[in-house]
Amino acid sequence: MYLLLIFFPLIGSFCAGLFGRKLGPFGASYITVSCLIFAFILSSFAFYEVALLNCCVYIKFAPWINSEMLNADWGFLFDSLTVVMCCVVTFVSSIVHLYSTEYMAYDPHLPRFMSYLSLFTFFMLILVTADNFIQMFVGWEGVGLCSYLLINFWFTRIQANKAAIKAMVLNRIGDFGLVLGILIVFVEYKAVDYATVFAITPIFTNKLFNFLGLDFDLISIVCFFLFVGAVGKSAQLGLHTWLPDAMEGPTPVSALIHAATMVTAGVFLIARTSPLFEYAPSILSLVTVIGACTAFFAATVGLLQNDLKRVIAYSTCSQLGYMVFACGLSNYSVGVFHLVNHAFFKALLFLGAGSIIHAVADEQDMRKMGGLKNLIPFTYSMMVIGSLALIGFPFLTGFYSKDVILEVAYGKYTSEGHFSYILGSVGAFLTAFYSTRLVYLTFLSTPNGYKTVICAAYDSSYQISLSLLLLSIPSVLIGFYSKDMIIGFGTDFWGNAVFVSSENMNRVDSEFITHMYKILPVALSLLGSISSFLLYLFGNKLLVQLKMSVLGKKVYNFLNKKWFFDKVYNEYVSQFFFTISYTITYKIIDRGIIEVFGPMGLSSIITKKAWNISKLQTGYLYHYTFFILIGLTVLLGIRQFWLLSGNFVDFKIFSLFFLLSFFLGKRVQTH
C-alpha cells in the first residue's frame, strides 16, 4: 500500500505519456486523475496508520548503491512528516489534475500535460518519502526537471522557454549547494541515510571541516549548504527570481508548483534535517534572517504587481519566508503546519485565479478586470475564502499557522526573533493589503475590461468548480481541526520525525508572551485589509496622485520592478558571466591558446616551415654546391667546436637551438 501510494502517479504518468495518443485526452485525464485520487486515498490510510496511530513504516525496497562505505538503498521512510507531506501533495495534486481536465480541455497536448503533472507528483513523493539524502536528491532533481517541462509546456512561447530555463538554472544553483552538503555529509559521516546521519550528529559538534582551505564547523557548513539548496527550491531571497517568472506556465502548474509541491521541498528539507540544524545555531540565525527578509520583500513587491498570477506568486514567496523563518526559530512543526495550510489556500487562490483568467478570455492584468463579482459569483466567493485564509483572518486556516509563527518569533527573545517578528508583522499587513487589492481590483471595482470580454464572463463548470469547492473546505477548516494535533501543546504527533533541542524549544515562552504582541499581527492584518478596501473604494484619486508624485513614481517603480533584483542579476551577474564565457573562455582560451598550441596552430606552423625548407631547393646547381659547402663547413666547425669545448658545453642545447631556429626565424619571403 505504501509503495503503491508512491507509484500510482508514476503509473498514471506512464499511461498518459506513452499511450496518450491511443488513450486520447479523455482517457489520459481519466487515468491520471483516478491514479492520483487512489494515491490520495492510500496516503490518507497511511496518515491514519503512521501519524495517528504513531507507527512509523520503513520499507527497504531495493539496494541501489552498495560500494564499501557508500550504501544508498531505495528505501522509503514514512513518519509523521512524510505522511503529512504525502497527504498534502496527493490531495492538492489530485485536485489540480481534476482541475486541469477542464482548464486545459481545449489544449491539443492534454495527455502530455497530465503525464507531466503526474510525474511531478511522483518525484515529489520520492522526495518526501526518501530515507537517504541521495534518494531525496533524485526527487529534488526530478521536481526541478518536471517544473522545467511544465513551465515550458507551451514550448512555442519564447517567454515560457526563458522562464523555464531560468527556473532550472536558479534551482540548479541551489542544487549545487545541496550536492556539496550531501558530499560533506558522506565524507565525514561515511553514510547518507537519515537514520545514521541524524543519530551520530551530536558526536560531531565542535568538529572542524576543511572546506576550500578554511576550517569551518562541520555541522554548520553542512547545514549551510543544505540551506542553500532550500533557498533555491523554496525561492528565498537571493534565488527567488525564478518563482514569479514561473507564472508563464499554465495556471494549474502554478498551483502545483507554488502551493503544494516544489517550493515546499525546501521547507521540508529543513524540517527533515532538523537534527542537523539544531546543532548549528549560527545557520539557524541565518535561516531566520533570510526567511524574514523574504517574507517582507515579497510582500512589498506583491503590493504593486498588476499581474493577477504574479501577485499570488509573490504571496507564495512571502509565505515561504514565514515558513523558513519559523524553521529557523527551531519551530519546524509550526513551519510545516503553515506549509500544509498554505498548500490548501494557495492552491485555492491559484486555481481561483485560473478560473478568473478563464472567465475573462485569458486576460491576466488586474487593471483590465473589475466588476466580476456578479458575473462569476462562485469564483468570487472562493477567492474571498482563499484571500481571507491567506491574510490570516481569525478562525480561518491561515490564522492558526501564521499567528503561531509570529508568536514564536516574538517568544524567541533573540534579536533574530524580534527582527523576524517585526518583518513578519509588517509582511502580514502588506499581505492583507495586496490580497484585498487583488479581490477589489478583480471583483469589486467598476469593470475595466473590454465589453465583449466582460459580457462573456461566466463561471466555469463542473470540474473547476468542484475542485475549488474541495479546496475551500480545508482552507477554512483544516487549521482549526489539525492545530492541536500538529502544533498543539505537548503533542506527540511528530514523534522522532522532527527534532528540537531543549535549549531551542520556546513553545512555552511563546505561549505566554504579552497579549498585545499576540493581537498585533491579527490587528495589522485586519487593518491592512480594511485600509486597502477603503483606499481603493474611496481614495482612487488619492492613489493616483500618490502614484504620480515624484517620490511615488520612484517607489512604485522600485516595487513594481521587484526591487530591481532581476535588473541587477541580469546586468551584473548574467551579463558578466556571458561576457566572460565569450571573451575569455571562448575567444581567448578555446579559440586562442588551445587552438594555437593545439591542432590548428601546430599543423599550420609545421606545413609553413616545411614549405619554407623545401623552398631552399631552388633548382640552381650553384645553390646546391653552395649548400654542400656550407654544410661541410658547419659540420667541420661543429666537430672543431666539440673538440675544443665539448667538455664544458652540451652540444644538444645547440642542436635544439638549431632546430628551433627553423620555427622562430623570420618567415622567408619566397615566391
Place this chain on the structure above:
Amino acid sequence: MVILNINYILSIAITLFLIGVLGLVLNRKNILITLMSIELMLLAINLNFIIFSIYLDDLTGYVFVLFILTIAAAESAIGLAILTIYYRLKNNIRIDKIKNIKS
C-alpha cells in the same frame, strides 16, 4: 738542398683546392668552368697526396695519385660526354638555365 717547410707546400695545395671550390660555387655561367674547377680540386688533392707521400716517405700516396689521375680522366671524359649530350638537347651550356633538376 733547400729544405722547404711542409706547411708552405700544403698551403699551396689547400689554396688550389679552395680556388677549385670557390670556382665551383661562385661560377654561375659556364658548365665547363665547373668541370675545370673539379679537375683543379682533384689536382690539389693529388698534390696533397704527393706531398704527404714524400714527407712520410711512403709509396702508398703515389699509388693513390695514379688511381685518382685515372679516375679524374674518366670523370672528365664522362662529364664532357654528358655535357655534349646536354648541349645537343638544350643548345646551350649555361648553368643558370639548368632548372629542371628539382622534382
